[in-house]
Amino acid sequence: MVRFYMEKGTHKGLYKSIQKTLKFFQTFALLEVVHCIIGIVPTSVLVAGVQVSSRIFMVWLITHSIKPIQNEESVVLFLVAWTVTEITRYSFYTFSLLDHLPYFIKWARYNFFIILYPVGVAGELLTIYAALPYVKKTGMFSIRLPNKYNVSFDYYYFLLITMASYIPLFPQLYFHMLRQRRKVLHGEVIVEKDD
Numbered sequence: 177m178v179r180f181y182m183e184k185g186t187h188k189g190l191y192k193s194i195q196k197t198l199k200f201f202q203t204f205a206l207l208e209v210v211h212c213i214i215g216i217v218p219t220s221v222l223v224a225g226v227q228v229s230s231r232i233f234m235v236w237l238i239t240h241s242i243k244p245i246q247n248e249e250s251v252v253l254f255l256v257a258w259t260v261t262e263i264t265r266y267s268f269y270t271f272s273l274l275d276h277l278p279y280f281i282k283w284a285r286y287n288f289f290i291i292l293y294p295v296g297v298a299g300e301l302l303t304i305y306a307a308l309p310y311v312k313k314t315g316m317f318s319i320r321l322p323n324k325y326n327v328s329f330d331y332y333y334f335l336l337i338t339m340a341s342y343i344p345l346f347p348q349l350y351f352h353m354l355r356q357r358r359k360v361l362h363g364e365v366i367v368e369k370d371d
């Protein structure tokens with residue numbers, strides 16, 4: 177991403193140039209949920225599920241499907257937030273497994289999110305917001321009556337509901353990370369409710 181910006185001097189075309197890698201890694205992140213379900217990692221299934229499904233949704237049902245929004249600045253916002261987060265997170269896992277975790281990586285893992293989470297969420301919400309006029313105009317992914325199954329679905333209203341769902345769900349993730357931060361960096365013992 178940095179190389180693209182240095183070479184082109186603009187964010188336009190960035191999404192197109194990284195989309196394959198993005199789709200591959202974000203789709204495979206589903207394995208993180210599987211790992212929680214089968215108990216390979218002790219992470220909450222609910223927390224990992226919300227985190228991964230929101231990213232898959234952004235990648236496939238928003239950015240991939242709605243071409244006119246791919247060059248929005250808000251796309252860069254969430255791409256940068258996700259990228260820095262995952263570089264830090266997987267460095268943390270790798271060094272932890274090697275039993276040589278540098279303090280800076282641990283510190284970064286449990287501090288960067290304080291800024292990156294709101295930045296990422298802002299990028300995601302602004303991108304969905306930018307998609308709304310196109311979705312309304314084209315009626316994409318919507319099912320209109322009458323049809324033989326007597327079912328109707330409006331993707332435009334689905335997106336509005338999805339945006340609203342960030343209000344109860346995002347604080348859950350953010351406060352979870354704040355609790356993890358207190359536990360890992362300050363050694364506080366925190367009793368969490370089971371899923």
Ligand SMILES: CCCCCCCCCCCCC[C@@H](O)CC(=O)SCCNC(=O)CCNC(=O)[C@H](O)C(C)(C)COP(=O)(O)OP(=O)(O)OC[C@H]1O[C@@H](n2cnc3c(N)ncnc32)[C@H](O)[C@@H]1OP(=O)(O)O
Pocket residue numbers: 217218219220223224226227229230231233257258261265268269270272273288289292293294295296297300338341342345346349352353356
């Ligand atoms: C259908 C439409 C759905 C739409 C839903 C809409 C609502 C969505 C609202 C929410 C929006 C979220 C948006 C989000 O996409 C925005 C961003 O991400 S912006 C960027 C900032 N983001 C972050 O900082 C993300 C932080 N998240 C995480 O760190 C994790 O994803 C989290 C799932 C929260 C888990 O963190 P936690 O600290 O609880 O657990 P860990 O999994 O890190 O660690 C537990 C222990 O397991 C070990 N572990 C885990 N995985 C591995 C691995 N792969 N390899 C090795 N070890 C692993 C880890 O070391 C821990 O071990 P220990 O306890 O011994 O330290």
